[in-house]
């Protein structure tokens with residue numbers, strides 16, 4: 093089995109290195125990852141400058157390359173370039189949760205989505221902590237999930253699996269659950285300050301306030317100590333049967349001002 097590993101924390105991140113060690117027991121691991129951190133870059137791709145792949149020595153990897161691209165670029169480079177076509181793409185292990193709408197900002201998840209667009213099976217793996225991150229359980233579960241997926245004759249179309257783990261030792265984890273995306277809202281998201289020359293600047297930060305952490309959500313599962321796995325589909329089409337849509341269309345067609 094050929095596995096392509098990427099991430100958004102950069103090729104030197106301990107999460108990626110721990111993941112590669114564990115996946116090397118499951119298959120032949122190739123790594124194409126950003127040379128520096130690209131967290132929250134979403135599904136950006138690079139069209140206006142050349143991309144480079146610099147070979148890097150990485151223990152247990154068949155080969156590894158640092159790139160000047162985004163995580164989605166890394167998947168394109170790893171699947172359409174000179175490397176063998178992977179059977180599965182694994183993105184992570186990210187330091188920090190990718191729950192609810194964070195999936196949309198996440199470079200980790202966008203790399204997995206890019207693999208979906210390349211008609212490949214893909215998994216994104218995140219641990220819900222930024223400091224003192226415990227990668228062992230996530231690495232072990234990533235390897236288990238790859239094996240479980242490998243044994244599956246079919247796989248949901250246009251979908252990747254978004255796995256999040258609480259930051260605990262393997263023996264403290266509760267069993268994995270299928271979940272849906274919850275919704276997180278952030279408090280104090282935009283900070284306005286003045287720079288030393290008296291001009292305003294703005295900085296996104298803030299902490300998530302859990303908004304929809306209801307039954308069945310990824311947020312609830314992780315909070316209760318489970319491994320959360322959400323199938324994420326690329327189709328963002330909204331509710332075409334919504335009662336207001338015909339009226340909006342009628343007004344649009346009648347509006348000749």
Ligand code: MN
Nearest residue numbers: 100101131186
């Ligand atoms: Mn990250």
